[in-house]
Amino acid sequence: MATTAKEDPGKDEDVTMAETSVASSPKELRNVLYARCATFPEDHVFDQNELLSFKILPENTVEQLSVHTKYLTKEGLFKLMSRDGKACWKVVKRADAAKYKTLTQDEAIVYSYIEASQREGIWSKLLRNKTNLHMTTMNRAIKSLESKNYIKSIKTVKWPNRKTFMLSRLQPSEDVTGGPFYTDGILDEEFVHQMSYWIERYIIGRSWWHPPLHEPSKRKSNSKLTQEQAEELRARDVSRRVHGRPRSEAMLPYPAAYNGYPTLAEVTRAVNASELSGVVMRESEVGQLLDILCWDGRLEKIRGGRSYKAVRRVAGEDGAMLENGLTESPCGRCPVFDICEDDGPVNARTCEYFQDWLEL
Template identity: 25%
Template sequence: MSRLQGPNSLKRKRPGSTSDSLTEHERTVHDVIQGKQDMGISQRDMKREINLPDNLVTKCLKSLLAKNLIKEVKNIQSRGRKHFISVEFEPSNEITGGAWYVEGSLDTEYINVLKEQCWRKIYGLKVATLEGVTDAIKRSNVSQIELSKQQVEEIVKALVLDNEVMEVKSSGTGEFASIPVGKVCYKCIGKRGYGGEPKFGAMASIPCGVCPQISHCTPDGIISPKTCVYYKKWLDF
């Protein structure tokens, strides 16, 4: 489903009551999952916590899914493992990757649309603050999800890496007259113009620029350039 042009649809579900029809084993499995709240738990980790045979845990999970008491979610940190969360919770950004991911995959189409829109706003304003770009994006209703200032900053930083936008500080004079001295601002590089082809810098299209997990990315960690399929694709390109 497209996340462009529409009201915010991400709403947290209210906690509901557990069905009285659960078996003892189903209740045990459900209690473990519910106790993990918005982080959920993988099936493998669950088997470590519950002293039940693997086939019984699997059977309980299928039953809880059928009764709509739990849901399976994509975990970007462990794509090969089944991950479950209680239905009254929405998975944390650490699990889903946040606004830039859909079902565990980086939503490059959505990111590119937002990059184009941010570039247009900066181009139209000549000199723009992050607050100005964020406000313009919100008023444009281009995104179904209401973007935070931090998320807009991630997009603008990606444009800087792409060498399409430069980061400058206000001098308080001339084109910066309405902006406090020293405040970080953004200007477009060159005259691409609306509908023109984008300029590509050395870091163009690298996924790291908009990855919400970049602060957790380490050479030998769970999140690593060695295991990142998007980074590998970028290198191959």
């Protein structure tokens, strides 16, 4: 017998588990079963086979499992569902289960549909159709749930005039609120303008070379800066590095090999570091502002759309701001442009800068 025990060490463990289960009361078994299921993620769904695989019940049969799952469902700790035509269950937190016990039947029905809507919320008209309750009965249940702070009313961006409800402990999804650009379902145009303005100046500062803030040639060779002048120049320089630069006639293009044009990730980090927004901006949200600036012709995507560059503009004869792509290419600032021609000493075929520029 000793040899048999060594050959099958798991047998004694199974017997011990069964004996322990037999000695346990039905309440203790249900608590053990619930605690085991509660270790899984909230959205995990259990079927009969998975619950039986825990080997918590003494007989471990479908009939015995059915008795305990029915009780847990009645107590609100399990939520009965259906998958592929078969019964399955989802764990409900004890705090949420306790809420159901304090609700009337009508309130419990309304609460269950609002809970199922998660962060999207549910429209009052759709809620009424699903619950099949009379308008007065449903409104009474909603008012009671709101007074207990179980649910709340929210505004959606797509349908601001619709009354939508969701659980009080949840935050609406971005599809509902519109993200950081909306306040109470209304587009915050001033916030969008300020963010776009800041981003544009930041990219201008990374896209073009600007003359130094202080030109030594404008001072006498033997003159020195006073302490006040030095502090003023330093403050101006720091301010420009943080807030970028405006467009000016002094903007000069960088060489073709310049790789300082910012990417979406870099712009996002700069925006969050500026603390201009009260919330942390995500790349998808900053990308929306960059797309708007590109559509307005103020920025352009380069290097396969990975980086962004500010478009330089010059004033036309009528004072309008016109784009001039020639000033951004090597030809527009070439010192021997006048003698550049086919078969000449300088031509486009042998230009050592032109090909590098086209590969940007």
